[in-house]
Amino acid sequence: MSEPVALKLTAKDFKSDQEVRWCPGCGDYAILAAVQQFMPELNIPRERIVFVSGIGCSSRFPYYMNTYGMHSIHGRAPAIATGLSATRPDLSVWVVTGDGDALSIGGNHLIHALRRNVNLKILLFNNRIYGLTKGQYSPTSEVGKITKSTPVGSADAPFNPLSLALGAEATFVGRTIDSDRKHLQSVLRAAAEHQGSAFVEIYQNCNIFNDGAFDQLKDPGIRDDHLIRLEHGQPITFGADGRFCVVHPPGGFGLEVRDTAATPAGDIVVHDATVTDPAYAFALSRLPGLDLRNTPIGVFRAVDRPSYDSVVQEQLAAARSGVTETPEQQLASLLNSGDTWTID
Amino acid sequence: MRPRRAKRGAGVTKQIRQLDRVVIRFAGDSGDGMQLTGDRFTSETAQLGNDISTLPNFPAEIRAPAGTLPGVSSFQVHFADYDILTPGDAPNVLVAMNPAALKANLADLPRGADIIVNTDEFTRRNLAKVGYQANPLDDDSLAGYVVHPVALTSMTVGALAELEVSKKDAERAKNMFALGLLSWMYSRPYESTLRFLERKFAKRPELVAANKAAFKAGWNFGETTEDFAVRYEVKPARMPSGTYRNITGNAALSLGLVAAGVRSGLPVFLGAYPITPASDILHELSKHKRLGVLTMQAEDEIAAVGAALGASYGGALGITTTSGPGVALKSETISLAVALELPLLIVDVQRAGPSTGMPTKTEQADLNMALFGRHGEAPVAVIAPRSPADCFHAALEAARIALTYRTPVLLLSDNYVANGSEPWLLPDVESLPDLRVEFASAPNGEDGTTFLPYLRDPETLARPWAIPGTPGLEHRIGGLEKADKTGDISYDPANHDFMVRTRAARIETIPVPDIEVEDPDGDARVLVLGWGSTYGPIGAACRGLRQRGLSVAQAHLRHLAPMPANLGQVLAAYDRVVIPEMNLGQLAQVIRGRFLVDAISYNQVRGLPFTAVELETMLEEVLKNV
Numbered sequence A: 001m002s003e004p005v006a007l008k009l010t011a012k013d014f015k016s017d018q019e020v021r022w023c024p025g026c027g028d029y030a031i032l033a034a035v036q037q038f039m040p041e042l043n044i045p046r047e048r049i050v051f052v053s054g055i056g057c058s059s060r061f062p063y064y065m066n067t068y069g070m071h072s073i074h075g076r077a078p079a080i081a082t083g084l085s086a087t088r089p090d091l092s093v094w095v096v097t098g099d100g101d102a103l104s105i106g107g108n109h110l111i112h113a114l115r116r117n118v119n120l121k122i123l124l125f126n127n128r129i130y131g132l133t134k135g136q137y138s139p140t141s142e143v144g145k146i147t148k149s150t151p152v153g154s155a156d157a158p159f160n161p162l163s164l165a166l167g168a169e170a171t172f173v174g175r176t177i178d179s180d181r182k183h184l185q186s187v188l189r190a191a192a193e194h195q196g197s198a199f200v201e202i203y204q205n206c207n208i209f210n211d212g213a214f215d216q217l218k219d220p221g222i223r224d225d226h227l228i229r230l231e232h233g234q235p236i237t238f239g240a241d242g243r244f245c246v247v248h249p250p251g252g253f254g255l256e257v258r259d260t261a262a263t264p265a266g267d268i269v270v271h272d273a274t275v276t277d278p279a280y281a282f283a284l285s286r287l288p289g290l291d292l293r294n295t296p297i298g299v300f301r302a303v304d305r306p307s308y309d310s311v312v313q314e315q316l317a318a319a320r321s322g323v324t325e326t327p328e329q330q331l332a333s334l335l336n337s338g339d340t341w342t343i344d
Numbered sequence B: 001m002r003p004r005r006a007k008r009g010a011g012v013t014k015q016i017r018q019l020d021r022v023v024i025r026f027a028g029d030s031g032d033g034m035q036l037t038g039d040r041f042t043s044e045t046a047q048l049g050n051d052i053s054t055l056p057n058f059p060a061e062i063r064a065p066a067g068t069l070p071g072v073s074s075f076q077v078h079f080a081d082y083d084i085l086t087p088g089d090a091p092n093v094l095v096a097m098n099p100a101a102l103k104a105n106l107a108d109l110p111r112g113a114d115i116i117v118n119t120d121e122f123t124r125r126n127l128a129k130v131g132y133q134a135n136p137l138d139d140d141s142l143a144g145y146v147v148h149p150v151a152l153t154s155m156t157v158g159a160l161a162e163l164e165v166s167k168k169d170a171e172r173a174k175n176m177f178a179l180g181l182l183s184w185m186y187s188r189p190y191e192s193t194l195r196f197l198e199r200k201f202a203k204r205p206e207l208v209a210a211n212k213a214a215f216k217a218g219w220n221f222g223e224t225t226e227d228f229a230v231r232y233e234v235k236p237a238r239m240p241s242g243t244y245r246n247i248t249g250n251a252a253l254s255l256g257l258v259a260a261g262v263r264s265g266l267p268v269f270l271g272a273y274p275i276t277p278a279s280d281i282l283h284e285l286s287k288h289k290r291l292g293v294l295t296m297q298a299e300d301e302i303a304a305v306g307a308a309l310g311a312s313y314g315g316a317l318g319i320t321t322t323s324g325p326g327v328a329l330k331s332e333t334i335s336l337a338v339a340l341e342l343p344l345l346i347v348d349v350q351r352a353g354p355s356t357g358m359p360t361k362t363e364q365a366d367l368n369m370a371l372f373g374r375h376g377e378a379p380v381a382v383i384a385p386r387s388p389a390d391c392f393h394a395a396l397e398a399a400r401i402a403l404t405y406r407t408p409v410l411l412l413s414d415n416y417v418a419n420g421s422e423p424w425l426l427p428d429v430e431s432l433p434d435l436r437v438e439f440a441s442a443p444n445g446e447d448g449t450t451f452l453p454y455l456r457d458p459e460t461l462a463r464p465w466a467i468p469g470t471p472g473l474e475h476r477i478g479g480l481e482k483a484d485k486t487g488d489i490s491y492d493p494a495n496h497d498f499m500v501r502t503r504a505a506r507i508e509t510i511p512v513p514d515i516e517v518e519d520p521d522g523d524a525r526v527l528v529l530g531w532g533s534t535y536g537p538i539g540a541a542c543r544g545l546r547q548r549g550l551s552v553a554q555a556h557l558r559h560l561a562p563m564p565a566n567l568g569q570v571l572a573a574y575d576r577v578v579i580p581e582m583n584l585g586q587l588a589q590v591i592r593g594r595f596l597v598d599a600i601s602y603n604q605v606r607g608l609p610f611t612a613v614e615l616e617t618m619l620e621e622v623l624k625n626v
């Protein structure tokens, strides 16, 4: 095989001519810039890249990308993208969605896209609020959240998006943060390399309706004690000088955080994103508390499973192999099949 | 009818009588194999060259409690030596495999009809199950009919005594005994049935033998018993020459979709979620991967239409098939497709609603939803097939409009055409419409470099279909209102007004064939206007009237949106317009609203097709009063 030709694209090539219309200071800007800067790395011609979104502030994203794009309807992007991916395996299809879009109205499509392992890169911009409709609580808002629609606090428990994706047996699950461009791009890179569904939760600040939702993970003074940066093959430690670590206590079901000093080195879990059993990544997804302490970011899981488009395309190819008749001839014999009779 | 006598080998003399048409209804428990029996009889009849029309009627439950009224399944076949339009109003012959089948169907039988009953099932227990106090075979409650009591089960078991089959399997072959008897009565060629049994039970040779033996026993019984003194013949019908096959509407529609793929050269993508009575189309299309048909059983109807739209966006012929409740779920996505101006085919096999309604019964009550059931001004093209075989051509026509005019098209079938069958004159593939499309491949802006995704073809008003993968045409589309030509987001009031009107004009100006009027006498003052599956019953009623010297005109709508350009003129030419529908007057309302015609709306929503007789009676009343 010949080496792919370097396309020499730049971030600018991925900027569309449309004026970006998010609120000043919105985390979506940072994500857009990070994605546009990352895209040339794919070395895929722009015409073979498609962004499909639902509805929400986040879902305006495709308008700003100089690729093919569809801003569809609320919650349905994974379904639409599934039809596109299944019939056009030559394309690189990205889904951009919000916490309401993906987890409320579109929850069903999301889990089924992940279960099918459709070859989609799904970027969920989680601001834990409904931005576009001006500030109602969302399925990722904390219990007791006071919003316009919940003046005395929301009564229902939130989804943990990664736990949900893992429950659907997503083959790739990662998390990153709008403000950390380098990290964001590293997760995008891993997602793009993954064959099948890649689910990436991006913590995104909505400075108008839920400002500071992820401050603990961003404030240089405290973030290191909150963030667990997952690195495949590395023992999971975090905090100043790695003072905390993650262990799997004997007899327990999940993972726990301990003081590194008091933990034998051999007890510290070495991160392995390729563990087939989703229970491991699920346990990682359960580590954070309500105060966002112990929040892992990075690639939780990346395992191999045939993607939906490849399986269905193989079925088509197998059915067609050895066929010598033209489609018209095949159609003629199909129409003439069964019990026929002739009248002269 | 000239009776003729024939000497049979067994020494029993049988009359042979010529008939021009017969309607037989096979009825039994849903476990009795009545659909299969009916299918086989139909196939034998087709081989003989009669014209045929069939109507299955089965319970929604997979296995309703045995021997009960809700568990009765039936199959009606009408065959004739001339072209017929319906499965027949009333059976001349009822085959009743148990008391429930007798009770459920008796009301449909005209006096004098033949009833063949399986006496073995007329036990006290079975009679009690359906509320018979006394055995109707013993009292004179069936005095008006010609009853043929036959111990079907025990005679079948007796005939198979020598074979290596269980008693249960032997009993189950009783439907083949019944088929053998009926095949003898109506002089049907049976070779295809024997071949069919060999295929069906290929893995269990003992069942091939048992079913064949049961069939032959039934045939021989007819030949030897004195109870059946007459044997009938129905001569082949005079039909256009060519090769035929008997086909149901769902099968024809599926083949039409496959053909649309072949004739357009596009991959076909079907997104569907199972629902009666549309699932068979999903089943059928999933068999045609060889022809590039990709099917996906989606997680729900919304995903099904979404995936179809995504496939269309990528350059496939995107299709979704469903019934009324599913169309309701798809509504938002269909509106998106209206805004995106992409081809999309939505097939609605209507059933009786609202809600779950009567899933296995027919109705035409989704017309309003098809025409108007979307938010915003969201016009789509709407087409309805008129008969089972017509589903093939209607599917091709729907695909042609979707592809040429880049629009969603709703194809309104219904349970009656979907499951009914008739002979289909197989078309020559080369004669089918050429559906090839051209994808956009180069910038269309005046400067030669910009691409304007909403710049329209002046003739079709269609926008370019620029599929991902085409270099230089990268663009974004979406549900937000678009500026004319550029497709950029636009909130400009004048632009929205223009775009709404343009989307309406796009549909309204699609050229569709003029509606044809059938008025053989040329002096009719009353026009009967129908749409969809009522074509057969309306046609049969009109024939009935004409045979009695009355003039009536018939016109049938295939295109419900846009409507034929000459429709207003046609309607205005008659003193009265009558619109029979299996709903409460949905087309009538449109016709009244659009053409200011004081149409008479005649409605029936029993879950069953109109009978020709009821329409004839109604029309006669109208004729009297003009």
Ligand SMILES: Cc1ncc(C[n+]2csc(CCOP(=O)(O)OP(=O)(O)O)c2C)c(N)n1
Pocket (backbone or CB within 6 Å): A055, A056, A057, A058, A059, A074, A097, A098, A099, A100, A101, A102, A125, A127, A129, A130, A131, A132, A133, A138
């Ligand atoms: C069918 C439908 N219902 C409701 C809406 C209104 N709506 C638009 S966006 C949205 C929520 C968006 O929240 P999220 O997905 O979190 O996106 P964000 O704006 O926060 O990025 C809602 C309820 C809609 N557009 N369509």
Ligand code: SF4
Pocket (backbone or CB within 6 Å): A021, A022, A023, A025, A026, A027, A028, A057, A058, A127, A131, A132, A205, A206, A207, A208, A209
């Ligand atoms: S409302 Fe929030 S999410 Fe939406 S653009 Fe403004 S800051 Fe961003």
Ligand SMILES: [Mg+2]
Pocket (backbone or CB within 6 Å): A056, A098, A099, A100, A125, A126, A127, A128, A129, A130, A131, A138
């Ligand atoms: Mg949100």
